[in-house]
Amino acid sequence: MIHIEGVRWTYAGATTPSLDDLTLDVQRGETVVLCGPSGSGKSSALRLMNGLVPHFHEGRLDGSVHLDGRAVADLSLDQLGRLTGTVLQHPRRQFFTGRSETELAFAMENFGEPPEQIRERVAAGIDEHGLTGFAGRRLQDLSGGQQQQVACAAAATHRPPVLLFDEPTSNLSAAAIERFTATLARLRADRATVVIAEHRLHFLRGLADRVVVLRDGAVHRQWSGEQFSTLDDDALRAEGLRSSVPPPRPKPLRAQGLGPSIDHDTTSMTASGTGVTLHAVSCAFHGRRVLDIETAYLAAGVVTAITGPNGAGKSTLARILTGLQRHQGEILLDGRRFTRSQRQRAGSIVMQDVQRQLFTDTVEAELRLGASRDAGQEQRLQALLRDLDLDPVRDRHPLSLSGGQQQRLVVAAARLSGRRIVVFDEPSSGVDRRHLHSITRVMRDLAGEGAVVILITHDSELLTHTADQELRLRPISP
Amino acid sequence: MTSAPLALAERTAGRPAGRARRLDPRTKAILVLASSLVVMAPGGTPFIPAAIVLGVLLALSEGAWARAVLLPLTSAAVAAAAYLLPMALPYPVIGFVAAFAAYLLRFAAVGGVALHLLRTTTPTELTAALRAARIPRAITTSAAVMLRFLPTIATEARAVRDAMRLRGVGGWAGMLRHPVLSIERFTVPLIASSLRVAEDLSAAALLRGLGSATRPTAMHPPRLGVADLAAVGLVAALVTATVLW
Numbered sequence: 034m035i036h037i038e039g040v041r042w043t044y045a046g047a048t049t050p051s052l053d054d055l056t057l058d059v060q061r062g063e064t065v066v067l068c069g070p071s072g073s074g075k076s077s078a079l080r081l082m083n084g085l086v087p088h089f090h091e092g093r094l095d096g097s098v099h100l101d102g103r104a105v106a107d108l109s110l111d112q113l114g115r116l117t118g119t120v121l122q123h124p125r126r127q128f129f130t131g132r133s134e135t136e137l138a139f140a141m142e143n144f145g146e147p148p149e150q151i152r153e154r155v156a157a158g159i160d161e162h163g164l165t166g167f168a169g170r171r172l173q174d175l176s177g178g179q180q181q182q183v184a185c186a187a188a189a190t191h192r193p194p195v196l197l198f199d200e201p202t203s204n205l206s207a208a209a210i211e212r213f214t215a216t217l218a219r220l221r222a223d224r225a226t227v228v229i230a231e232h233r234l235h236f237l238r239g240l241a242d243r244v245v246v247l248r249d250g251a252v253h254r255q256w257s258g259e260q261f262s263t264l265d266d267d268a269l270r271a272e273g274l275r276s277s278v279p280p281p282r283p284k285p286l287r288a289q290g291l292g293p294s295i296d297h298d299t300t301s302m303t304a305s306g307t308g309v310t311l312h313a314v315s316c317a318f319h320g321r322r323v324l325d326i327e328t329a330y331l332a333a334g335v336v337t338a339i340t341g342p343n344g345a346g347k348s349t350l351a352r353i354l355t356g357l358q359r360h361q362g363e364i365l366l367d368g369r370r371f372t373r374s375q376r377q378r379a380g381s382i383v384m385q386d387v388q389r390q391l392f393t394d395t396v397e398a399e400l401r402l403g404a405s406r407d408a409g410q411e412q413r414l415q416a417l418l419r420d421l422d423l424d425p426v427r428d429r430h431p432l433s434l435s436g437g438q439q440q441r442l443v444v445a446a447a448r449l450s451g452r453r454i455v456v457f458d459e460p461s462s463g464v465d466r467r468h469l470h471s472i473t474r475v476m477r478d479l480a481g482e483g484a485v486v487i488l489i490t491h492d493s494e495l496l497t498h499t500a501d502q503e504l505r506l507r508p509i510s511p
Numbered sequence: 512m513t514s515a516p517l518a519l520a521e522r523t524a525g526r527p528a529g530r531a532r533r534l535d536p537r538t539k540a541i542l543v544l545a546s547s548l549v550v551m552a553p554g555g556t557p558f559i560p561a562a563i564v565l566g567v568l569l570a571l572s573e574g575a576w577a578r579a580v581l582l583p584l585t586s587a588a589v590a591a592a593a594y595l596l597p598m599a600l601p602y603p604v605i606g607f608v609a610a611f612a613a614y615l616l617r618f619a620a621v622g623g624v625a626l627h628l629l630r631t632t633t634p635t636e637l638t639a640a641l642r643a644a645r646i647p648r649a650i651t652t653s654a655a656v657m658l659r660f661l662p663t664i665a666t667e668a669r670a671v672r673d674a675m676r677l678r679g680v681g682g683w684a685g686m687l688r689h690p691v692l693s694i695e696r697f698t699v700p701l702i703a704s705s706l707r708v709a710e711d712l713s714a715a716a717l718l719r720g721l722g723s724a725t726r727p728t729a730m731h732p733p734r735l736g737v738a739d740l741a742a743v744g745l746v747a748a749l750v751t752a753t754v755l756w
Contacts, residue, residue, distance in 0.1 A: 114718035139635065357676070
C-alpha cells in the first residue's frame with residue numbers, strides 16, 4: 034500500500050537531513066507503529082506518506098514514494114487526501130469548523146460528494162466513534178480526549194484506505210487511551226492500513242502488526258507484533274524506548290482535599306505546615322461550573338500530581354494557583370492570605386504549547402530572563418544546560434529549536450525561576466525515555482528546595498516516577 | 512413568529528430543529544453590506560437609528576442579551592458625545608471629540624449587524640452560502656480561513672500575555688520602561704505560536720480538499736426560508752419609516 038524507497042529529505046533551511054535513506058513498505062491492512070527518540074524522523078515519515086512532504090513543506094527530496102501504486106510526487110494534495118486520513122498531534126489545531134457534525138462533513142463536502150451520502154456517513158461516523166454524547170457542543174469546549182475522538186472520526190469519514198496518526202495519545206487520560214485503542218481495533222477490522230508514530234507503546238500491544246524503530250531518519254530495527262510483545266523492558270531501554278507494559282498502578286499518597294471536584298475521600302483535614310491551602314475555591318465559565326473545591330492542601334517540598342479525566346478542571350486549578358484565573362474563595366500560602374497578584378509573582382508554568390512562552394533570542398538569554406539571582410545560580414544554569422541536552426544549542430534562537438528542545442528549555446527556565454509555585458502541564462508529551470528522567474529530576478530538585486510543585490499529567494510512567502501526592506479531580510455533574 | 516419556522520424545520524426532515532429558524536448566511540451578509548452602504552454613505556446619519564434597531568433585533572434573535580442592551584446604551588452615549596456635548600461645552604477641542612464620536616457612532620451602528628454575522632456563522636456555512644451566491648472560490652476560501660483563524664490569534668494572544676505575567680515581563684510598569692522590548696516580547700511568541708497553528712490548520716485543510724478543483728457540495732445546502740423573508744420585510748419597514756419621518 035505504501036512503498037518508500039531510499040528517501041532522503043532535508044527541510045529547507047536545515048543543515049542535516051531529517052530522513053536519510055529511509056526504506057519502508059507497509060502492506061494493505063497492516064498496522065505499523067513508528068517509534069524512536071525525538072528527532073528520529075517519525076513525523077517526517079508520516080508527512081512523506083500523506084504527501085505533505087514534498088507538496089506542503091519545502092525542502093529537498095530524493096528517492097521515491099508510492100501510495101497505492103501511484104507516485105506521490107505526481108499526485109495533488111487533495112488527491113492524496115482522498116487516499117489518506119491524518120490525525121495530527123494537537124487535534125484542536127486541525128479543526129476547521131465549530132462542531133463535530135460539520136467537522137466530519139468537511140472533507141466530503143470539499144471532495145464534492147452528494148449531500149445525501151454526506152449526511153449518511155456523518156451520522157454513521159458520529160455513532161461509530163461514540164460522539165453522540167457531545168455532538169452538539171462546540172469543539173473548543175470539548176476535553177482533549179473528546180477532541181481526539183472527533184479528529185479520528187473526521188479523518189475516517191470519507192473512508193480513506195490509509196490512516197496516519199502522529200502521537201495520538203500524548204495528551205490522553207487512561208480512559209481516553211482505552212477508547213482510542215478500541216477505535217484502532219475497529220479500523221483494523223475494517224482492513225484499513227494504519228501507521229502510528231508514538232512514544233508511549235504499552236497500549237499498542239496486540240494491535241501492532243509491526244513495530245519499526247527509526248533512528249537518524251532511517252529504519253534502525255523492526256519487530257513483528259509477536260516479537261514485540263515478548264520483548265522485556267531492558268531490550269526497549271537499550272533502544273531508548275518507553276516501556277511496553279502498562280506501568281504498575283501508581284500509589285502516591287492522596288493529597289488532602291474535599292468538595293464536589295475532588296474524586297477521593299480524604300480523612301481528616303490536618304492542613305498544617307508550609308504550602309498552599311484552598312478554601313471554598315470555585316470557578317465557572319459561561320455559567321457552567323468547572324471547579325468546586327471546599328478545601329484542599331498542597332504541601333511545599335513535595336511534587337503533587339493533579340490527575341483526573343479530561344475536562345475535570347486540572348488546567349483551571351493550575352491557572353488559579355498561579356493567579357491567572359479569577360475565581361471565588363480564598364487561597365493561603367503558609368497560612369497567610371495569598372492574593373492573585375502575589376500568586377502571579379510567585380508562580381511559574383510550563384505550558385502545553387511552549388512556543389507561547391519563549392521571549393528572547395538565545396537559549397541562554399531565555400534562561401536568564403526572570404531568573405532569580407541567588408548564589409549558585411550560574412552553576413545551576415550550566416548543569417541544567419548539560420542535563421537537558423541544551424548545551425550544543427545554547428546560542429541558537431529558541432524558536433529555531435525542535436519541539437522537544439523547546440519543551441526542555443521552558444522546563445529549565447522554570448527550574449531557575451526561583452518561584453514558590455511551579456506548575457508542569459503535561460511536560461512529557463512527545464518526550465523520549467532519557468529526557469523523561471531529566472525532567473523528573475528537575476521537578477524533584479524544585480521540591481527539594483521547598484517549592485510547591487504541581488504536575489498535571491496523564492502519563493502514568495511519569496506519575497509513578499515523580500509524584501509524592503495525588504489530588505484526583507473529577508468533572509462536576511451538572 | 513416561532514410556529515411557522517418550526518413547522519418548516521419539521522418538514523425539512525433530517526435537519527436539526529432550530530437551524531431553519533436562523534437566517535441564511537447570505538441574508539446576514541446582505542444585511543451587513545446594506546446597512547454599511549446606507550449608514551456610511553454621505554447623508555447616512557438619519558439611518559443610524561434604524562441600523563441600531565436592526566442590530567438589537569438580531570442580537571435578541573440569537574439570544575445575545577448583553578449585546579441587545581449594550582448596543583443601544585453605547586450608541587446613546589456616543590450620540591450624546593457627538594451631538595449634545597458641543598451644545599453644552601462650545602470649545603474647539605470638544606468639536607474635535609464630537610466629530611470623532613459622530614464617526615464612531617456609524618461604526619457602532621454597523622458593528623451591531625456585523626457582530627451577528629460573525630457570531631452565528633461558521634466558516635463552512637459562510638463558504639457554502641457564498642458559493643451558492645456564485646462568489647469565486649479564491650474569495651470564499653480566504654474568507655473561510657480568515658473567519659477560522661481570527662479567534663485563534665485571540666486565544667494565542669491571551670496565552671502569551673499570561674506567560675509574560677508569570678515571567679515578570681508583562682504589566683504596565685515594564686511596558687512603560689521598555690516599550691519596544693515589551694512589544695517584541697509579546698509579538699514574537701504570538702507570531703511563532705500562531706504560525707505553528709496556521710501550519711497545522713492549513714496542512715489539515717488542504718489534505719481534506721479545501722480549495723481543490725472539485726466543486727464542493729454541502730451537507731445541508733443553504734436555503735432561503737421564512738426567517739429571511741421576515742428580515743427583508745423588517746429592513747424595508749425600517750427604511751420606509753426613516754424616509755417618511
